[in-house]
Amino acid sequence: MNDKSFYLVFAYPTTSGALHVGHVRSYTLPDIIAKYHLSKGENIFFPVGFHATGSDAMKIFNAIKADPDKAESYGIPRDGIDKINEPADVVKVLASSYIGLFRKAGFSLNYDAAISTIDPAYSKVIEWQFRKLHELGYLIQKDYQLPWCPNENQPVHLDASESDIASFKGNKVIKYDLVLFEGDLPLMGYTMDLSGLLGSITLEINPKEKYAEAVIDGKKVVISEKAIGKLLNLDRDIKKIRDVAIGGTDSLKILNPITHERVTIRETPFEIADGTDIKIIADAKTEESKKHHNATAGDEVYKKLEASNRIDTMQELSAKPVYCRCGAEVIVKTIKNQWFIDYGNRDWKESAKKLVDNISTFPSGYKDELYGIIDWLGPRPCVRRTGLGTKFPFEDGWIIEALSDSNIYMAIYIIAEAVNSGKIHVNSISDELLDYVFLGKGEMNEVSSTTGIATDTIKALRDRFESTYPLDVNFGGMEHKSVHFPFFIFNHAAIFPEKYWPRAIFLNWHVISNGAKMSKHLGNYVSWNDALNTYGTDAVRLYIASGAEQWSIFNWSNQVAGETKTRLVEFINQTRRLIKLSTNSNSTGDNETIFDQWLLSKLNSSIQSVTAYMDRYEIRPSIVEAFSDMTGHLSSYLSYNKINNKTLKTFIEKHLAMLYPFIPNTSTELLRDLGVDKAQIKWPSIEKERINKKLENVFNSLDNTIKDLNSIRKIKNKYQENENNTCYLYVSTDEEKIIYEEAKERLTKTAGINEIVVFKVGDKDIYDPENRASRAKPFRPAIFMTG
RNA sequence: GCAGGGAUGGCAGAGUCUGGUCAAAUGCGCAAGGCUUAGGACCUUGUGCCUUAGGGCUGCGUGAGUUCAAAUCUCACUCCCUGCACCA
Numbered sequence: 001m002n003d004k005s006f007y008l009v010f011a012y013p014t015t016s017g018a019l020h021v022g023h024v025r026s027y028t029l030p031d032i033i034a035k036y037h038l039s040k041g042e043n044i045f046f047p048v049g050f051h052a053t054g055s056d057a058m059k060i061f062n063a064i065k066a067d068p069d070k071a072e073s074y075g076i077p078r079d080g081i082d083k084i085n086e087p088a089d090v091v092k093v094l095a096s097s098y099i100g101l102f103r104k105a106g107f108s109l110n111y112d113a114a115i116s117t118i119d120p121a122y123s124k125v126i127e128w129q130f131r132k133l134h135e136l137g138y139l140i141q142k143d144y145q146l147p148w149c150p151n152e153n154q155p156v157h158l159d160a161s162e163s164d165i166a167s168f169k170g171n172k173v174i175k176y177d178l179v180l181f182e183g184d185l186p187l188m189g190y191t192m193d194l195s196g197l198l199g200s201i202t203l204e205i206n207p208k209e210k211y212a213e214a215v216i217d218g219k220k221v222v223i224s225e226k227a228i229g230k231l232l233n234l235d236r237d238i239k240k241i242r243d244v245a246i247g248g249t250d251s252l253k254i255l256n257p258i259t260h261e262r263v264t265i266r267e268t269p270f271e272i273a274d275g276t277d278i279k280i281i282a283d284a285k286t287e288e289s290k291k292h293h294n295a296t297a298g299d300e301v302y303k304k305l306e307a308s309n310r311i312d313t314m315q316e317l318s319a320k321p322v323y324c325r326c327g328a329e330v331i332v333k334t335i336k337n338q339w340f341i342d343y344g345n346r347d348w349k350e351s352a353k354k355l356v357d358n359i360s361t362f363p364s365g366y367k368d369e370l371y372g373i374i375d376w377l378g379p380r381p382c383v384r385r386t387g388l389g390t391k392f393p394f395e396d397g398w399i400i401e402a403l404s405d406s407n408i409y410m411a412i413y414i415i416a417e418a419v420n421s422g423k424i425h426v427n428s429i430s431d432e433l434l435d436y437v438f439l440g441k442g443e444m445n446e447v448s449s450t451t452g453i454a455t456d457t458i459k460a461l462r463d464r465f466e467s468t469y470p471l472d473v474n475f476g477g478m479e480h481k482s483v484h485f486p487f488f489i490f491n492h493a494a495i496f497p498e499k500y501w502p503r504a505i506f507l508n509w510h511v512i513s514n515g516a517k518m519s520k521h522l523g524n525y526v527s528w529n530d531a532l533n534t535y536g537t538d539a540v541r542l543y544i545a546s547g548a549e550q551w552s553i554f555n556w557s558n559q560v561a562g563e564t565k566t567r568l569v570e571f572i573n574q575t576r577r578l579i580k581l582s583t584n585s586n587s588t589g590d591n592e593t594i595f596d597q598w599l600l601s602k603l604n605s606s607i608q609s610v611t612a613y614m615d616r617y618e619i620r621p622s623i624v625e626a627f628s629d630m631t632g633h634l635s636s637y638l639s640y641n642k643i644n645n646k647t648l649k650t651f652i653e654k655h656l657a658m659l660y661p662f663i664p665n666t667s668t669e670l671l672r673d674l675g676v677d678k679a680q681i682k683w684p685s686i687e688k689e690r691i692n693k694k695l696e697n698v699f700n701s702l703d704n705t706i707k708d709l710n711s712i713r714k715i716k717n718k719y720q721e722n723e724n725n726t727c728y729l730y731v732s733t734d735e736e737k738i739i740y741e742e743a744k745e746r747l748t749k750t751a752g753i754n755e756i757v758v759f760k761v762g763d764k765d766i767y768d769p770e771n772r773a774s775r776a777k778p779f780r781p782a783i784f785m786t787g
Numbered sequence: 788g789c790a791g792g793g794a795u796g797g798c799a800g801a802g803u804c805u806g807g808u809c810a811a812a813u814g815c816g817c818a819a820g821g822c823u824u825a826g827g828a829c830c831u832u833g834u835g836c837c838u839u840a841g842g843g844c845u846g847c848g849u850g851a852g853u854u855c856a857a858a859u860c861u862c863a864c865u866c867c868c869u870g871c872a873c874c875a
Contacts, residue, residue: 014875054875146873155873172871174788192788338873364804369791373871376789381873402875482790482871509792510869517868546813548800552793553868560799563815570828624801628813639831708841710832715839750831772840783841 005043007468008034009410011476011484012049014402015094015116016056018075019101019528020518021544021556022477022511028544029508029619030475031107035661036614038108039683045468047113047413048102049122052091053389053402061087073520087388091116101528106537106664115416117405123390124429125412126405130393131431132495138345139394144338144381145173145234145315151328154386173332176275178312179305180221181263183254185246186213188221190275190314194301196282197258204268204279205246211277213241219309222246224277230316235334257310258301275314339392340379341404343490349374351493352486359489360504362617363551366481373486380404380487403483407491410471410502411438414464424461428453437461439497469496473504473617481507506617511554518556526556534558538663539565545662546623571631572666575652578634579673582648594739596647597692598699599637603651604690606630610658611686626658636699640746649674654684698739701779702747705729705740709751712785726755730773730782734760740781753785 010030013023034046060074064084071081080093095116102109115122133139147156176190179197189203205211209224216231216238223231231238246252246265254263268279305311315332322330342348352374361367383398390405392398414437418424428451435441436458444462448455476484485505492501513524531540543564548554606625613622634651637643653674660667660681668678709727716725727747731737740747740758747756759766761773761782768784776782 016875051875056875144873340873343872365791372790376871378872384873401873403872406875478791479870479875481869484875512868546800552800555799557799560815563799567814573828620801624813632813635830705841711842712840714833715841752832770840775841780841785840 003043003467005045005468006037007045007471008473008475009047009471011480012051013098014051014056015091019098021526021528021531022518024528024531024540025508025511025544025554026475026477027107028541029506029550032545032619032661033473033617034108035664036683039657039660039681041682044108045110046108047110049114049409049413050091050095050098050116051402051406052116052118053387053405055387057087057090057388060090088118091118104532104537112420113413113417115412118388121415121419121426121429122412124426125415125434126390126400127393128431128434129408129491129495130400133341134394136494138342138348138494140340140342140379141337142340142379144335145332146335147173147317147330148333149324149326149328150331151326152324156324156330172318173315174318175313175315178276178314179257179280180310181254182257182260184252185222185244185254186220187254187278188223188276189278189280191280194298196280197256197301200261200283201256202264202266202281202283203254204266204281206277207267209277211244211246213244215239215241227276230332231314233331233333234314235336257308258304275316338381339383339395339398341382342379344378348490348494352490355489355493355501359502362504362506366505366507370486373482377486403487406484407487408495411469414461414468418461423457424453433458437465469500471502473506474502475506475508478507478509508550509553511556513556515555526558531561535561535565538666539568542568542623542627542663545619546627549620568663568666572670575670576673578648578652579670581643582645582652592644592647593642594742595637595640595642596644598695599633599647599651600690601692601695602633603654604687605696607654607658607684608686608691623662626662630655640743657681657684697779698736702739702743705781706747706751708783709747709753712783713752716785725753726757726786727753728767728784729756729758730761730768730776731758732761732776732778736781
């Protein structure tokens with residue numbers, strides 16, 4: 001469609017507390033791109049939503065109910081507390097405070113399409129999505145192991161960043177392969193690397209543990225008593241038969257089931273109970289045996305053991321013991337028949353990769369990474385028992401979890417827009433409607449009769465979808481690299497036809513503060529609101545856009561933020577002065593000099609390169625050129641003291657228009673002084689005929705000559721007083737001669753020379769006592785300095 | 788364990804893909820001069836070492852290599868940071 005909007009989204013914020021300067025980065029970068037497209041006169045669609053799925057809102061709700069004074073630390077404004085009667089109200093209050101911040105930050109968002117993931121309209125689409133996944137066979141059920149508190153009878157989240165419990169840090173559920181050995185006793189050892197069995201091995205037992213014979217799934221094994229307990233927690237069919245003593249005996253004959261060699265048994269010096277407490281240790285003494293340690297070799301061993309019914313697995317925590325807040329020791333428990341989205345499905349992986357083939361990523365290297373991530377992903381649990389969210393349509397008592405309900409929200413904004421504006425009622429959203437709007441499936445009249453929505457409304461929705469989809473670019477933080485973005489790709493590949501597949505992904509790295517991860521405990525936490533109040537909207541935008549490349553960590557510093565603010569104020573003051581000057585009728589000079597030609601050439605060169613940068617989402621180079629470099633060009637121009645009002649005005653006007661995406665308030669305000677209305681602000685077009693690279697080179701050489709003059713003068717001054725130094729310059733071309741003549745004033749001033757005489761090499765009346773002229777090169781005049 | 792990013796001058800941070808134009812952008816800081824009653828702001832210049840003419844030397848985490856030429860390419864190493872599934 002020719003009226004396709006430029007469609008961009010950022011990974012919407014989770015309603016879990018106050019927003020900080022890290023969010024500013026994640027949302028300002030897309031807003032800069034949005035404003036760029038806006039100022040080019042394009043339609044844009046830039047909606048915003050709020051991620052409320054999960055237990056955050058409930059936690060905040062409970063915390064506030066227990067202690068209302070804590071509300072502000074969760075980003076809930078004082079006047080919002082009264083409105084909170086249930087967890088969903090937390091979402092509403094936070095969402096409205098976020099919107100307040102977005103407005104304060106001047107974002108060009110489509111607020112009309114705002115939605116949260118717990119709104120009924122959102123759920124309708126998610127249910128539709130899950131029915132699609134189910135039809136495709138991408139929803140599967142299998143057992144699942146997770147950390148569990150036996151006392152509270154609920155899952156424990158071992159998230160270091162969310163918890164102050166030290167043993168949670170880095171802890172996770174790991175999987176051991178269990179191997180049944182041959183010989184006198186059916187010892188069952190554990191390992192994470194089966195390939196070790198290809199070489200010679202040792203079994204380590206723990207003298208502090210009691211061992212027992214048990215029957216698991218009808219098979220006799222010897223493991224530790226503790227391991228029997230752990231397997232019971234995992235809901236395994238296991239029964240103890242008798243105690244067994246295996247410590248301190250050398251007569252026991254145990255064979256490696258792969259090599260059939262006898263293995264040695266020894267006692268571990270460590271007291272940590274782990275696995276079955278019979279640890280398989282590969283005697284990897286030589287380089288040769290190390291070669292066997294790889295995944296392929298492990299797979300082969302697995303297959304062999306599987307054939308002889310000698311392999312099993314168990315899950316447990318990577319570090320033990322871990323205690324829940326309630327004091328109970330955390331166990332690993334098996335959930336039977338958990339629902340998964342099967343990201344391990346091979347066909348699905350293929351179509352996801354096909355999608356990646358046609359996507360652009362910024363930075364570009366992420367694209368290559370994506371293929372590996374897609375290969376690596378396996379089935380992902382998609383439902384949980386508690387929290388807010390959409391009810392799972394295929395089994396009661398489950399809620400669709402947070403990362404499974406946030407993959408096609410770009411399509412949902414179209415529906416949200418219609419619901420919010422009252423065009424359709426949430427109850428009339430049906431699978432038939434969504435099939436029609438998103439996929440073009442079905443008959444409009446039928447959809448109209450089953451939903452009760454007028455045909456022209458349905459057609460408008462379909463048109464709206466077609467004029468926005470596909471998504472042009474999805475912005476998100478790097479934490480989404482291996483989770484959200486791949487899921488987003490998988491789900492689009494599964495559900496939408498190829499023409500609606502997204503076109504680009506933009507990743508930005510994190511913001512830290514004063515060299516450390518932002519945290520309220522460390523006192524380096526900077527809230528968005530405070531940043532805006534202290535430094536102002538545009539200074540924050542400028543700092544965020546120019547402070548670091550997108551793919552590196554941004555180290556927020558209040559000092560630099562303050563300096564940026566000062567810089568911006570200076571820029572505003574300077575520009576105001578120049579606007580006054582450029583509109584002052586007393587100023588002279590309508591004739592275009594060489595300096596005007598140069599400045600206009602520089603202006604258009606800059607427009608050209610910044611436009612190219614912006615089209616490639618290279619925001620930092622854009623702002624460096626558009627702000628720092630261009631300001632420098634202007635100040636060079638001014639230093640020649642041959643100011644032409646018209647040139648100055650043209651430059652300022654286009655320069656400010658280029659700055660609009662980055663510092664919109666400043667740009668708008670200053671352009672108003674120039675008589676340009678906000679609605680008229682247009683990204684400047686390139687006047688190619690104005691670009692004169694040769695002229696730019698001569699001016700570059702001028703700067704180099706100043707450096708040369710300074711260095712000569714500096715050395716001379718060291719050994720003698722400089723009274724009346726005259727400098728003779730020998731240039732190579734007529735063009736250079738004209739420019740150097742014109743620029744004499746600046747040269748004498750900045751290089752501290754009393755007088756400058758310019759000759760062209762070969763001039764008849766040339767004064768050249770030391771035959772320097774022979775050293776002149778194009779763009780590099782020779783110099784003779786007296787005194 | 789798997790994967791990714793990084794290390795540049797007093798500081799922040801470009802430059803690395805496409806080797807030379809890089810003693811290294813830009814900003815801050817610092818120094819000198821101008822302006823100013825003063826301070827601030829602003830303007831100019833300087834800010835690795837040496838050098839009586841635009842030159843030389845050293846230098847971009849460490850070590851080695853490729854090349855006429857390396858911050859930039861190759862290999863090894865050290866250190867820092869980040870993500871990894873039921874947390875969003």
